[in-house]
Amino acid sequence: xxxxxxxxAFGGFAATVLQQTLRQPVQARPSTATAVPAAAALPSAVxxxxxxxxxxxxxxxxxxxxxxxxxxxxxxxxxxxxDPIFRRMFPNIPQERINQSLGSGVIVDAGKGLILxxxxxxxxxxxxxxxxxxxxxxQAQFVGSDPDTDVALMRIPVPKDAPLTAIPLADSSRLQVGxxxxxxxxxxxxxxxxxxxxxxxxxxxxxxxLGYQNFIQTDASINPGNSGGALVNLDGQLVGINxxxxxxxxxxxxxxxxxxxxxxNLAGDVMRQLVATGEVHRGSLGIDTxxxxxxxxxxxxxxxxxxxxVTRVYPDSAAAAAGVQVGDVVVAANGxxxxxxxxxxxxxxxxxxxxxxxxxxxxxxxxxxxAATLREQPRSLPGxxxxxxxxxxxxxxxPASLRQSGVDGVLVESVAxxxxxxxxxxxxGDVVVAANxxxxxxLPSFRLSFGRQPPQLVLRIVRGNAQGDLAMQ
Numbered sequence: 001x002x003x004x005x006x007x008x009a010f011g012g013f014a015a016t017v018l019q020q021t022l023r024q025p026v027q028a029r030p031s032t033a034t035a036v037p038a039a040a041a042l043p044s045a046v047x048x049x050x051x052x053x054x055x056x057x058x059x060x061x062x063x064x065x066x067x068x069x070x071x072x073x074x075x076x077x078x079x080x081x082x083d084p085i086f087r088r089m090f091p092n093i094p095q096e097r098i099n100q101s102l103g104s105g106v107i108v109d110a111g112k113g114l115i116l117x118x119x120x121x122x123x124x125x126x127x128x129x130x131x132x133x134x135x136x137x138x139q140a141q142f143v144g145s146d147p148d149t150d151v152a153l154m155r156i157p158v159p160k161d162a163p164l165t166a167i168p169l170a171d172s173s174r175l176q177v178g179x180x181x182x183x184x185x186x187x188x189x190x191x192x193x194x195x196x197x198x199x200x201x202x203x204x205x206x207x208x209x210l211g212y213q214n215f216i217q218t219d220a221s222i223n224p225g226n227s228g229g230a231l232v233n234l235d236g237q238l239v240g241i242n243x244x245x246x247x248x249x250x251x252x253x254x255x256x257x258x259x260x261x262x263x264x265n266l267a268g269d270v271m272r273q274l275v276a277t278g279e280v281h282r283g284s285l286g287i288d289t290x291x292x293x294x295x296x297x298x299x300x301x302x303x304x305x306x307x308x309x310v311t312r313v314y315p316d317s318a319a320a321a322a323g324v325q326v327g328d329v330v331v332a333a334n335g336x337x338x339x340x341x342x343x344x345x346x347x348x349x350x351x352x353x354x355x356x357x358x359x360x361x362x363x364x365x366x367x368x369x370x371a372a373t374l375r376e377q378p379r380s381l382p383g384x385x386x387x388x389x390x391x392x393x394x395x396x397x398x399p400a401s402l403r404q405s406g407v408d409g410v411l412v413e414s415v416a417x418x419x420x421x422x423x424x425x426x427x428x429g430d431v432v433v434a435a436n437x438x439x440x441x442x443l444p445s446f447r448l449s450f451g452r453q454p455p456q457l458v459l460r461i462v463r464g465n466a467q468g469d470l471a472m473q
Contacts, residue, residue: 054182057236058194063133063165064110065230067186068103068117068140068154070125104185104229105130105154106238108271110166113156116267117228118243119145122152130156132164133192144274148211148349148400150243151262151270152228167230170237172263175199175216183220183242183259185229195221197257203336204260205346207246211400212349215260216240222259231261238264269352283351283374285324286317288445289341292329300329301365307331308341314444318357322372325363332360342404348374349400378443380413383421386450387437389457389472392419393426397443402431408441409433409462424472427463434460 103121108114115130122128128140138156145152158164179199187193197220205213218231222245231240240261247256273280289308297305307329313320330338334357338344351357353376361368379397383390396413412430415422436458438449457472 054194054196054234057232057234058182058184060165061167061182061184061230061232061236062192062194064107064167065133065184065192066105066107066115067131067189067192068105068115068121068228069129069131070101070103070122071127072099072101072124073126101125102186102189102225103227104225104242106228106230106241107164107166108169108238110164111158113158113164114143114271114275115140115154115156116241116271117152117154118241119147119150119152121228122154123147128154130154134162136162144278146270146274146280149262149266149270149280150211151241151267151274153271153274167232167236167238169264169268170233170235170239172216172239172265175202175233175239175263177201180234181216181218181220181239182232182234183218183222183226183229183261184232185222185226185242187221187223187225189225193226197221197259200257202263205343207244207260207404209401209405210244210260211404212346213404214263214266214346214350215243216263218259218261219257220259221255221257222261223255226259240264241267266350273352281353281379282349282377283353283355284317284377284444285319285348285357285372285374286314286444287319287324288312288441289330289344291340300327300362302329302362306339307362308338308344312445314448318372318375322359322370324359324361324370324372327363328368329362330359331362334358345403346400353377378447381443381447386447387453387457387472388420389424390421390426392416393421395432395443395446398431407431407433407462410440410443410446421472425470426459426461429463431462432459433462433467 101121103117105115105117108116122142128142129137130140131137140154140156143153143155177199180196181199182194182196184192184194197218199216200219201217204215204217207213216231216239222242226242229242230238231242233239240263242259242261244260245255246258270280288311290311292302292305292307292309294305296309310324310326310328310330313324313326330344332338333344333347336347338347351374353374355374357372357374359370359372361370381395383393383395393415394413395410398407398409398411410432412426412428412432414428415426435449437454440446440449459470459472461468461470
């Protein structure tokens, strides 16, 4: 009994002491260790070498990159809106909607307020406004655009109290694969954004639906809204205008490192023509070609089944003056490899009037080199000069984006109301892909196909997603 009482007393005493000890606040002991800072700043140098930064260069570049806002009024096709009783009952029913789009632009001339952007950014817009990097917004004036290279030029007022900042154009022909580049734009409308990468390729072409192509490829992130923005080198010079990105799931799915920009040399040439005349004039060789396949290569004595074989040389053309003949195979132009007729057409579309082109040919299986000076490519043709049954219609070359999709023919650019062409059923936007007047691929060959007017003229028309034959009376 004594032992049990003693054990109980000792246990109670020990519990009381332990409880008092736990209730006392913990006392920190002084330590000689150095305290760790909450946030460590980046060192200004490592091993004596200063850490590089893009910030100084971007301070000069960012004020020259703008956000572009475009609005287009589209009439709503509402069958009830034409009913006067319905309009009286619902007077506030909308007759049109406003489509808005966002993009980017680059100030390239601060004194004149000139801004380069993409044609598809402002295409069909009724109003275009520009927001500068400092938040100022002003209306932009359309100067001109070139759909085939996707380059457009705008002008904004130049404030006297707050001058604009421009980016100087670099010589994009000096770009090399591996050069560092920086993309600046307004992706998804979230605001001015900077991404960096390298030049992945130069002279890139063959992309479907993008017109004449000589793209700079980069892995710097280019997303929707970056279109029209700047691609600059590490000196802050403009080397390209961002125009497209590729993603198998669509551009809105985001960037996967395949971005494309229009070289500054090409954009600058288009800009100078737009400033001078408001439109772009292209040079032409004046030939029709087709791809060289294995059968043609064997018949012409060629080692490789590549190149563009000449099937027609137009009179008074640059090619005729240079001595090009039917059956010649173009394998290179100005040193650029030509694999097929689309490659030659793309090269030709990027040359200006008066450009000198050195052609590497194969004639009877032997190499031959000729020099041609390109002449102006016809832009449009009145239908009345071809056939009276086409009076009132104007025909033009197909956009390069359609040709990249494999379409040949000519575009019905306009049709006068009440004209004979209108009475025959032609509409603006129709694509004439064939006719019983003769074979043709483009506007010059379309004109030559009417050397003899057929008794009955039938045009094969593509209108939207439908195709059919149209008899011209």
